[in-house]
Amino acid sequence: MRLILASRSPSRAALLHAGGCEPELIPADVDEDAIRSSLDDAAPADVVAALAVAKARAVRARLSGDAPATVIGCDSMLLLDGELQGKPHTAERVVERWRAQAGKAADLLTGHCVIGPDGREIVETAGTRVFFADAREDEIAAYATSGEPLECAGAFTLEALGGWFIDRIEGDPSSVIGLSLPLVRRALNSFGFPVSAFWAR
Incomplete structure (x- = not known):
């Protein structure tokens, strides 16, 4: 079964590899800033879902x-204090983010779009x-300065140095890493496939 991950995220790829799959990696080329700006009044969960849809459709x-x-x-x-936080990109922004979120709780939202055959x-x-x-x-x-959180949503990882x-977390750990396996x-399953059909043999 051909499985394609529309992402360049090593964490998402690692999750699928650990789950027995060998996905093809085809990063999507979408203008995330333009998509976000077109969704000014959308709920945070809808914003990440819209970005996931754009990526999956672009690759398909x-x-x-x-x-x-x-x-x-x-x-x-x-989602920290009512504001969506993306990737910080610079060490300076990582420091700012962590000063704002240290000692607090926030919601890591991961939008998914799965397109069947x-x-x-x-x-x-x-x-x-x-x-x-x-x-x-x-x-x-x-x-x-480690460089690890620069391209991570929320300026942290769960599975590496950021751990x-x-x-603690409350919810699905794999979704925090970037892709919810459940x-x-x-x-x-809704497409009629057992997950085992995608395991490398």
Whole structure:
């Protein structure tokens, strides 16, 4: 079964690999800022879902018709104090973000769009509550300069260095990493496939 991940995220790819799959990685080329600006009044969950839909559809449109495929598009953002936070991109922004979120709880929202071989779409957002440690200034600075959180939603990872600074979560851990395995399994089931059909053999 052909499975395509519309992402360049190593964390999402690692989740699928750990789950027995060998997805094709085809990053989507979409203007995320333009999509977000067109959704000014949308609920946060709808914003990440719209970005996931745009990514999945963009990749599916590029596929040749020779082999049916299932495409997964995702987008993650942190909802902190009522504001969506994306990737910080710079160490300076990481420090600012962590000063704002240290010792607080926020919701990591991951939008999903799973497009089946027949073109049917499952669109859903997974939300997980994240409780941030009250990290010290020197710890925040060291984490920022490590480079790890620069391209991570919410300026943190759960599965690597950032795990030191997450006190606990409430919800699906895989969705915090970037792709909800339970959600994708349900989507595949709705298309009539057991998840085992996508395991590498």
